[in-house]
Amino acid sequence: MRKITFLVLAALVGFMPGASAQKKKSVAANGEVVIYFARHGKTILNTMDRVQGWADTPLTPAGVEVAEYLGEGLQSENIQFKAAYSSDLGRARQTARIVLDNKGQANLPITEVAQLRETNFGSYEGDLNGKMWGDAALYLHYKSAQELFADMEQKPELLKSAIASFKALETLGIGEDYDQVKARGQKAIREIAAKEAANGGGNILIVGHGMSIGVFLSDIDSNGKKPSANHMGNAAVCKVIYKDGKFSLESFGDMSYVEKGKSTRTNK
Structure with a gap:
């Protein structure tokens, strides 16, 4: 969503030394689950x-x-997934399949989870981003979307109000608010993490969507760590570790895997 996507997310907040490093990256110890959340292409x-x-x-x-x-960047880091999940929307499913195919795990199945979908914007779906955000700005007593965005940079909590305004203004009656998105997503993530921990842990791929991933991870870290205010580009990765029932947010909006994959292909 270009600049608008950046501001929304801002409000939210290979080298292989040997077999031991390979084992460390591909299989986590003691049921630890390492989740790689990726935004779709x-x-x-x-x-x-x-x-x-x-x-x-x-x-x-x-x-x-x-x-x-x-996919190629993840492969260059020798990250092997034990399981893969995506939202049930086509763009996430398509991305997950391409990632796995290009990292040498074409046979790994993808489990679709509807709760990992992006926010439902109701009657604004398919409309121009500028129209939706302009309406929200006026509803929240700002002169323009640009004024709202500027304030959101200083007050990230305004995102919750912005999403509430989308829900209030859309006319189909199916829009979601911030808490609804967070509740469904975090429930799914906790269920996935607990299941994979019981299966011995390891690396897990979850492909989802820019805004909703930020909402899901907004307060999931057990030590209170928040997602950074960086833009989450297409195919960006957020790394989360789950151990003993607790989550730790390690990175947010990381484009280094994409850059490594691009470099690997260029140097072939």
Whole structure:
């Protein structure tokens, strides 16, 4: 969603030395689960700067390419997944399959989880981002979306009010608020983490969506660590560790895997 996506997310907040390092990255000890959350690749609606929550469009050629880079970057780091999940929206499912195919795990199945979807924006789905955010700004007594964004940079908690305004203003009666998105997503994440821990732990891939991943991870860290205010680009990764029933947020919006994959392909 270009600049708007950046501001929304801002409000929210290979080298292989030997077999021992390979084992460490591919199999976690003592049931520890290492979750790699990835945002989907760029889509048609992303490119058109239109609202894309539960509405869905396929990846563009650039979106396919960045997902390929992510897969190759993960492979260059020798990260092997024991399980893979995605939201049930096509762009997430498509991205997950491309990532796995390009990191040498084409046979790993993907489990679709509806609760990992993006926020539902109701009647704003498919509309211009500028229209939705402009309406929200006026509803919240700002002169413009730009004024709202500027305030959100200083007061990240305003995102909750902004999403509430989308729900209040959309006309289909199906929009979600911040707490609804967080509750469904965190429930799914806890269930996935507990299941994979019981299966011995290891590395897990979850492919989802820019805004909702930020909401899911907003307060999941047991020590109170918040997601950074960095832009979460297409195919960016957030790393979370789950151990003994607690989550630890290790990184947010990391594009280094994509860059490594791009570099690996360029140097072939």
